[in-house]
Amino acid sequence: MFSKILIANRGEIACRVIKTARKMGIKTVAVFSDADRDAMHVAMADEAVHIGPPPAAQSYLLIDKIVDACKQTGAEAVHPGYGFLSERAAFPRALEAEGIVFIGPNPVAIDAMGDKIESKKFANAAKVSTVPGYLGVIEGPEEAVKIADDIGYPVMIKASAGGGGKGMRIAWSADEVADGFARAKSEAASSFGDDRVFIEKFITNPRHIEIQLLGDKHGNVIYLGERECSIQRRNQKVIEEAPSPLLDEATRKAMGEQSVALAKAVGYDSAGTVEFVAGQDKSFFFLEMNTRLQVEHPVTELITGIDLVEQMIRVAAGEKLSITQSDVKLKGWAVESRVYAEDPYRNFLPSTGRLVKYRAPEEGVRGDVTVRNDTGVVEGAEISMFYDPMIAKLVTHAPSRIEAIDAQAEALDEFLIDGIQPNIPFLSALMQHPRWRAGMLSTGFIAEEFPEGFSGIDLNETTTKVLASAAIAMELVRRERLDGISGRLRPASGKWRDEWVVRLGREMIPVKVPEGFAAVPLEIDVAVGEGAPVETVTSEWRPGDSLWRGMIGETEVAVQVRPASSGMLLSHGGVTTFARVMTPKIAELDALMPVKVPPDMSKFLLCPMPGLVVSIAVDEGQEVKTGEILAVVEAMKMENVLRAERDGKIGKINAKPGDSLAVDAVILEFA
Incomplete structure (x- = not known):
């Protein structure tokens, strides 16, 4: 060793x-x-x-x-x-x-399987079902359009040496092929030093399922079940789970055996993954083989109990696999969320800067639930524009899929990040989504369910009760502390009033606290809403804590707390809203206050994220139409195309290629 x-x-x-x-x-x-x-x-x-x-x-x-x-x-x-x-x-x-x-695997296997074009040729020879496409190298956009026309739309343009969604575009027309070809080649060259791309048929309403392999240098190869990675955005995986809610044992066995046969054909001798696109009818087609450890390997480790990194090291040292196929047993369910430095409220644009706060949920076993957080950052670390935006991988394991999802939702509520904007609100919203919870998945899930992007989710009865209960509980603890400091705030009756109003966003929620309270640890009876039943709320929260943990009735909840002018910003279950606790009279007056209207910035093209200007596609004085490309900005290895949102005329251009811009920096002005 x-x-x-x-x-x-x-x-x-x-x-x-x-x-x-x-x-x-x-x-x-x-x-x-x-x-x-x-x-x-x-x-x-x-x-x-x-x-x-x-x-x-x-x-x-x-x-x-x-x-x-x-x-x-x-x-x-x-x-x-x-x-x-x-x-x-x-x-x-x-x-x-x-x-x-x-x-890792030997270089012959990497050459055979690591290149997407060559791997498809090997898969065809090994009689593995493959997606129709053109496997040759494509020289230019004109040839790309001709090939796509022959295959039939939609098509997928993919970097031969690619991975992680880099150098990948879906095209639904000839125009989109030409533009996608240029972007894919540019991203591929920047990310992998290899600008070759190929084109294949894009399977509509597909699911992304992959088989984890493990081989040694003595000819042994086994498969460790599957992962489903269908929840993707811009071909970048967001949520992964193991096993897949689609597969039955027969399909799992067929996919696994095909994967093993392919790996043996090229002498594969390490951890690797064979990726398939699957139809809703359980049909499946080979996509590619990743000759490395996958980002999402923790979900496989949790359902099999096998440390893949340890196995890779032992195999590299020449040891035989100590595990046979019959030893592989899948136990329970695991869900992984990729926590990215991306702002979900700004179309998931990269968010760079310092982690002012980074408080991850506690790792370990809680009853039947395991919480694991794979990360490479600590509080105070810098999220750089130079690398991938992933901050952490939050993984939960439980006996059933719904239990693993609920555990993931709870852990996300406890995951506090400030300084940059993470995608945690979006991940939390996904955990509540009925289609996700039902396992009705496809790689188009996010585009279909959030066609206008993500703007948060609305308050429902459950989140209203949680946030209003937490808000009144925190406010009463705060007032009790002030009373202890000043000695003058407590009412003459000796206890606080019974009736309150909690403002959540613009909604006013009547709340009753009928029996007074004990401060820390807090225990109060609360009724949220007119005629609502009373529930006991308990918590050990103290002023200054960034996370409110407590019991509302029989349910344990976590709410993130951030200070805000005349109130607080609360986050729970994918909902982030302003909260303020008031007396009924003050609530009447508050409702009369005018709402501040944000300034009109439509005259400017602002840089949506900190990044590098790759190109400016227009000139001063040029007339542009809606949808026309104005500029391309690169951040975290992804090129972002900025398009005109209306017809207009370019006035002043304030940036040039090669400039490093901060978020909201003015790139150009319209006349």
Whole structure:
């Protein structure tokens, strides 16, 4: 077994590998760019080596830098994580030339399966069902349009060396093919150093299901069940679960056996994943094979009890798999949410900056529920524009799918992040969505259920009761504390009034507290709404706490609390709303206050996220039509096309290609 390994990656996956290596008694070496000098993976490792500037092309993607780091530290093996160099056959070859072991598949298998075009040819030869498409390299947009016309719309344009939704576009017409081809090639070159793309038929209403494989260097390959990753946005996975609510045992066995046959055909010898697109009728077609550890591997680990990173290390050291196919048993259900630095209220645009607060839910086992949070950040860390926007992977495991979903919802309510805008409100809303809870999934789920984007979800009876109860409970604790400080605030009767009004957004909720209360720990009887039944509310919340935890009746809940002018901002279950507790008389007056109207900014094209200007597509004085491209801004390895929202004439252009802009910086003005 190795005594020291180097992790050629960053963020949560580097931390994840370090945890397993530490458990196995193996020392670790981290590598870091200038942007990651104070990163969590650097602090966790036994040693760390600086490898260059922040851009990945000048640091994490340089093979020579990684090899030099191994030589400096005496690392015997390298785990690549996912992304970066993990699927480049040149990397294990370079390591092998220096006598360093690659903790991953052999380069022949990477060449065969890591390239999407070549992998489809192998799959066809192995009689694996594949999606119709064109597997040759496409030279230009005209050829792309002709191929797409022959295949029939819609089509998927995909980077041959791609992954993680980078270099991928869906096109429904010839015009969209031409534009998508250019964007896909550009993103592919930027993210993978390989701008080749191919085109295949896009299966409508599909589901994304993948089989986890594990092989060794002695010819053994097994499958560890499946994961469903159908909840995606812009081809980027958002929610994953294992097993899939679609599959039955027969389909699972068929997909697994096809995957194993394909892996054996190319001599696969590590952890890997075969991805399929599945129809609602359980038909399935091979998409690609990822010759690396997947982002979503924790859900498989939780339902099988198998540490995939440990198995990868043992296989790389030459050990035979100690697990046979008959040993693999799927137990319970696991759900994973990817917590991204993306603002769901601004069409999921990247949100960079410092994590002023980062309070993750407590990990561990709570009864039948397991909570796991794979992360690579700590409070005070910087979310950079140079890398993927993922902050953490929150995973819950429970005996059944609904129990795992409910546990995920509760954990998301406890996940507090300030300083940047995470996608947590959207994830929380998904956990409440009836279609998701029913398992009626497809890769078009988000586009279909949120066609106008995400603007939060409306208050319902349950969230109204939770937020109003928490608000009155916190307000009474706050007033009790002020009474203790001043000695003058408590009414002459010796107890607080019974009738209150809680404003949630613009809605006024009458609340009664009929029996007074004890302050800390709080215990009060509350009736939310006219004629509502009384329920006991208990909590140990104290002023200044960012999370209100308590019991409302028999239900345990968590509400995030942030200060706001004349009130507080509360978040629970995907709802974020302003709250203010008032007496009935003050509530009458508050309802008469005018609502502030935001200024009209339609004259300006604002940069929607911190990013780099890739191109400006218009000139001053030019007439533009609705939908016409104005500029392209790159952030977190994704190119974002900014289009005209109305007809108009370009007045002044304030930015140029190569400029780094802050959020809401003015790119151009309309005349």
